[in-house]
Amino acid sequence: xxxxxxxxxxxxxxTGALHIGGVRTALYNxxxxxxxxxxxxxxxxxxxxxxxxxxxEEYIIESFKWLGIQFDEGVSFGGDKGPYRQSExxxxxxEYVQQLLDAGKAYIAFDTPEELEAKRQxxxxxxxxCHTRGKMRNSLTLPKDEVxxxxxxxxxxxxxxxxxxxxxxxxxDLIRGEVRVKTDILDDKVLFKSADQLPTxxxxxxxxxxxxxxxxxxxxxxxxxxxxxxxxxYQAFGWEETMPQFAHLPLLLKPDGKGxxxxxxxxxxxxxxxxxxxHDPKTGEVSxxxxxxxxxxxxxxxxxxxxxxxxxxxxxxxxxxxLVPLFDISKCSKAGARFAYEKGIWFNHEYxxxxxxxxxAQLFFPIVKEHCSDETLERVVAVTSMMKDRVSFxxxxxxxxxxxxxxxTEYDEKTAKKRxxxxxxxxxxxxxxxxxxxxxxxxxxxxxxVHEWVEQKEYKLGNVMNAWRLTLVGEGKxxxxxxxxxxxxxxxTIRRMKRAIEVLG
Ligand code: GLU
Numbered sequence: 001x002x003x004x005x006x007x008x009x010x011x012x013x014x015t016g017a018l019h020i021g022g023v024r025t026a027l028y029n030x031x032x033x034x035x036x037x038x039x040x041x042x043x044x045x046x047x048x049x050x051x052x053x054x055x056x057e058e059y060i061i062e063s064f065k066w067l068g069i070q071f072d073e074g075v076s077f078g079g080d081k082g083p084y085r086q087s088e089x090x091x092x093x094x095e096y097v098q099q100l101l102d103a104g105k106a107y108i109a110f111d112t113p114e115e116l117e118a119k120r121q122x123x124x125x126x127x128x129x130c131h132t133r134g135k136m137r138n139s140l141t142l143p144k145d146e147v148x149x150x151x152x153x154x155x156x157x158x159x160x161x162x163x164x165x166x167x168x169x170x171x172x173d174l175i176r177g178e179v180r181v182k183t184d185i186l187d188d189k190v191l192f193k194s195a196d197q198l199p200t201x202x203x204x205x206x207x208x209x210x211x212x213x214x215x216x217x218x219x220x221x222x223x224x225x226x227x228x229x230x231x232x233x234y235q236a237f238g239w240e241e242t243m244p245q246f247a248h249l250p251l252l253l254k255p256d257g258k259g260x261x262x263x264x265x266x267x268x269x270x271x272x273x274x275x276x277x278x279h280d281p282k283t284g285e286v287s288x289x290x291x292x293x294x295x296x297x298x299x300x301x302x303x304x305x306x307x308x309x310x311x312x313x314x315x316x317x318x319x320x321x322x323l324v325p326l327f328d329i330s331k332c333s334k335a336g337a338r339f340a341y342e343k344g345i346w347f348n349h350e351y352x353x354x355x356x357x358x359x360x361a362q363l364f365f366p367i368v369k370e371h372c373s374d375e376t377l378e379r380v381v382a383v384t385s386m387m388k389d390r391v392s393f394x395x396x397x398x399x400x401x402x403x404x405x406x407x408x409t410e411y412d413e414k415t416a417k418k419r420x421x422x423x424x425x426x427x428x429x430x431x432x433x434x435x436x437x438x439x440x441x442x443x444x445x446x447x448x449x450v451h452e453w454v455e456q457k458e459y460k461l462g463n464v465m466n467a468w469r470l471t472l473v474g475e476g477k478x479x480x481x482x483x484x485x486x487x488x489x490x491x492x493t494i495r496r497m498k499r500a501i502e503v504l505g
Contacts, residue, residue, distance in 0.1 A: 008218055015048075017280075018275060021251075024305075049196060066297055110138065110156075115136075130163060130164065158190045161191050175248060206234060216245045250335060307339065309332045311326045349392040352392065358381055407495070412474060418476075420470060424463075
């Protein structure tokens with residue numbers, strides 16, 4: 001079987017925004033497909049019409065576009081094994097349900113919701129299974145003509161999978177090894193409902209994985225309990241030979257403790273759990289997204305790739321392409337991965353450093369333009385190169401750098417109290433004269449001349465620089481003073497100093 005072509009799929013149900021855990025599942029599928037020269041299929045599992053949310057499918061597609069995860073076939077990507085939207089495959093499922101019925105591996109059950117509820121009241125932990133099915137209203141207990149009559153009269157029914165007692169199912173999982181389950185504890189899962197003529201997730205999922213020639217099923221741990229049933233379905237259809245290999249990925253855990261990561265954790269601690277901002281069409285609620293919060297897609301990918309897997313080295317920064325050969329599904333952890341969202345912020349910072357000043361400046365430029373409509377890109381690049389190592393997000397640059405573009409009109413009271421001494425006005429007036437006399441206003445030249453002057457006057461360099469900073473910045477922050485003055489230029493530097501001396505006295 002090793003020569004089998006690798007084909008994996010990401011198969012979300014369009015029930016809302018794509019959770020960040022789903023993004024990681026898709027990413028691992030992508031890496032696995034690429035490293036084996038295989039195919040990644042995008043399938044929409046929309047057989048549960050009650051949970052269908054308009055816009056969810058488009059949202060998911062846009063998310064992957066933003067993240068740079070490319071599918072080879074599937075909904076909106078083409079391919080010759082479609083349709084890839086399950087709601088468009090009804091006829092196919094009906095055929096396979098019939099096949100199981102004909103083989104006696106599934107049966108028709110007429111029990112109404114009320115009857116089932118009555119059973120639940122009567123028997124504690126009631127389960128529709130090998131022990132109870134003989135006492136229920138189904139095609140195993142009713143005469144054949146009665147079954148036909150009920151169907152002809154339009155009574156609603158479901159098709160259930162007949163799980164044989166006394167057997168053991170083996171799930172071979174690439175991450176968890178051999179998982180064995182006794183069939184006695186499994187219930188006869190519903191595979192098809194006459195009411196909407198639609199299959200359930202289990203049936204549709206297996207039929208499609210088979211018909212789409214899926215070789216590996218890589219999905220979240222929450223699907224592990226379904227895996228024995230899926231193995232039994234493969235066997236019931238006689239498809240053991242091409243049964244995919246399973247790999248159930250570790251759960252994403254809360255950042256601060258045990259339990260599954262939830263949207264509430266994000267709301268509580270202030271990080272997004274969705275790739276893109278999501279506008280819930282039902283409630284109108286808006287949930288933040290990594291894109292809108294200013295994360296780079298590369299940073300999100302890098303962060304997620306290391307949640308549940310690591311390359312076994314100290315290296316932490318990887319591009320998507322670099323991850324492809326390194327990723328190893330068998331080295332994924334079984335234990336849940338703590339969603340350390342601060343690490344995501346750290347990755348974003350690293351990508352700010354990694355990207356060129358020009359690239360970051362291009363993103364910062366429109367923000368600067370909002371405040372100063374005639375700023376030039378060149379000046380924004382200069383500021384970016386001085387300041388980008390101090391931020392994790394481009395949006396943090398403006399509050400930090402606005403003084404480069406807008407002269408201070410007020411002076412921070414606390415800083416002034418501490419830094420503006422009795423002689424500051426006089427010293428700044430002298431410094432103004434020194435600066436005035438400099439023709440070559442380059443950083444190095446200013447620095448040399450100003451230092452000479454400070455030495456000659458026997459001033460304290462720290463005091464001079466602190467007061468000077470207050471005049472140019474309006475507070476006690478910012479990069480080196482000569483970086484600032486060189487950027488502002490002689491005229492603007494002196495203008496700001498004059499004004500500060502006037503105001504501060
Ligand atoms: N439709 C399922 C989901 O929403 C797919 C699970 C699987 O990959 O088998 O995740």
